[in-house]
Amino acid sequence: xxxxxxxxxxxxxxxxxxxxxxxxxxxxxxxxxxxxxxxxxxxxxxxxxxxxxxxxxxxxxxxxxxxxxxxxxxxxxxxxxxxxxxxxxxxxxxxxxxxxxxxxxxxxxxxxxxxxxxxxxxxxxxxxxxxxxxxxxxxxxxxxxxxxxxxxxxxxxxxxxxxxxxxxxxxxxxxxxxxxxxxxxxxxxxxxxxxxxxxxxxxxxxxxxxxxxxxxxxxxxxxxxxxxxxxxxxxxxxxxxxxxxxxxxxxxxxxxxxxxxxxxxxxxxxxxxxxxxxxxxxxxxxxxxxxxxxxxxxxxxxxxxxxxxxxxxxxxxxxxxxxxxxxxxxxxxxxxxxxxx
Numbered sequence: 580x581x582x583x584x585x586x587x588x589x590x591x592x593x594x595x596x597x598x599x600x601x602x603x604x605x606x607x608x609x610x611x612x613x614x615x616x617x618x619x620x621x622x623x624x625x626x627x628x629x630x631x632x633x634x635x636x637x638x639x640x641x642x643x644x645x646x647x648x649x650x651x652x653x654x655x656x657x658x659x660x661x662x663x664x665x666x667x668x669x670x671x672x673x674x675x676x677x678x679x680x681x682x683x684x685x686x687x688x689x690x691x692x693x694x695x696x697x698x699x700x701x702x703x704x705x706x707x708x709x710x711x712x713x714x715x716x717x718x719x720x721x722x723x724x725x726x727x728x729x730x731x732x733x734x735x736x737x738x739x740x741x742x743x744x745x746x747x748x749x750x751x752x753x754x755x756x757x758x759x760x761x762x763x764x765x766x767x768x769x770x771x772x773x774x775x776x777x778x779x780x781x782x783x784x785x786x787x788x789x790x791x792x793x794x795x796x797x798x799x800x801x802x803x804x805x806x807x808x809x810x811x812x813x814x815x816x817x818x819x820x821x822x823x824x825x826x827x828x829x830x831x832x833x834x835x836x837x838x839x840x841x842x843x844x845x846x847x848x849x850x851x852x853x854x855x856x857x858x859x860x861x862x863x864x865x866x867x868x869x870x871x872x873x874x875x876x877x878x879x880x881x882x883x884x885x886x887x888x889x890x891x892x893x894x895x896x897x898x899x900x901x902x903x904x905x906x907x908x909x910x911x912x913x914x915x916x917x918x919x920x
Contacts, residue, residue: 596701598631601659607652614649615766617773620672625651627669629696633662637703640744642733643689643710645670645678654710657737661744666707668692679716686718693726708748711735711755764825767880771821775876782813782872785911792918808855809865809914812848816869819847820876828880837899840877844869861917867910871903878903 614623625646632655641664644654651667658665668688670678678684689709693699698707706729709717719730734743734754743750790806791797820840824831831839848869852862878899881892 596629596631599655599665601632601655601657601661603652603656611649611652614770616769620770622672623648624672625667627667627692629698629701630655630665630667631663632658632665633660635662635664637701639663639702641666641698641702641707642740643668643692643707643713645673645675645684645713647672647674647678650674653737654740657740661741664698664702666692666696666698675710676712679713682716684713685716686721689717689722689730690726693722693728699727705729706731708733710737711750712757761826764828768822768825771825771876771880775817775821775879779813779817783810786810786813786914789911789915789918792915794919808857809861811855812851812865812869813872815847815851816844816872817876819843819869820873821880823847824873824877825880835878835895835899836881837874837878837895837903840874841870843877844873847873858917858920860913860920864910864913864917867906867913871906871910874899874906875903 614620625648627646639662642654643666644651646667646669670683673683675684705727708731711732711734714732722728722730731748733740734750735757739754743754786809787802787806791799791802793801824840824843831842833839848866
């Protein structure tokens with residue numbers, strides 16, 4: 580299909596298109612910190628539309644981004660010293676990779692954004708650069724058929740864009756690889772810590788109350804006297820599953836995340852048993868609860884990892900979740916029994 584370009588119909592470059600800086604300010608950094616800790620995550624967005632970086636003209640590159648502000652900021656920061664356009668599509672505040680899997684960073688949204696921004700009247704060329712991580716949701720041939728714009732897939736990481744351009748808009752093997760180093764894994768820990776805070780508080784409250792049980796009945800004072808050890812065990816298991824396991828992820832044996840978490844929980848529990856002496860039944864209850872909590876929390880990290888596939892996650896959850904629930908339930912029962920003996 581041929582598309583003719585009428586250069587006389589091109590809009591003036593400054594036609595009410597907002598300009599964005601490539602330098603992040605303190606508000607941007609503070610916003611990133613807050614959203615990393617789960618505050619305002621659902622509203623950390625950029626208005627969809629067309630933006631300009633530097634002083635682009637009708638021959639400047641067009642980069643496509645999600646309207647999740649962290650994604651948008653990573654892109655604009657990487658365009659420093661360049662003159663370019665950024666086409667932000669409405670992904671409901673979800674990053675490129677996740678949005679591509681959910682379908683919001685996809686063919687129809689890109690076509691819609693091209694048309695609503697009148698991109699064909701802004702630039703002479705007919706090429707848009709889409710992030711590699713969005714490829715799973717984009718049918719490039721359909722985008723070209725329906726909009727006239729050819730899709731070129733950029734590198735996985737925005738920081739490689741300049742090298743990608745220098746190489747003639749070609750990505751080498753390294754630019755196509757999705758790396759997940761320890762620093763990137765660490766960035767995801769705070770939001771997971773906050774995500775599970777309410778179930779954790781419920782668990783702490785439950786163990787605190789149950790600690791007051793006694794063979795003679797219920798003793799209020801005993802809650803304060805004996806709740807320290809079970810609560811420390813629960814907190815340690817939670818920390819093991821959300822912090823230690825993700826940080827050590829590549830070096831922990833086993834493919835299944837649930838088993839990785841269980842192994843870390845076992846090591847942590849051994850250390851705890853060396854520090855705290857408890858009756859045998861109560862010790863077994865701690866083991867069961869710790870294994871289930873850490874295993875579940877580590878398994879939950881599969882949604883943030885590049886190591887797993889959707890089908891693999893579903894398969895693992897189907898087999899691991901009943902065992903985790905069983906361990907937690909049995910552990911809680913044994914804990915109650917240990918208080919009544």
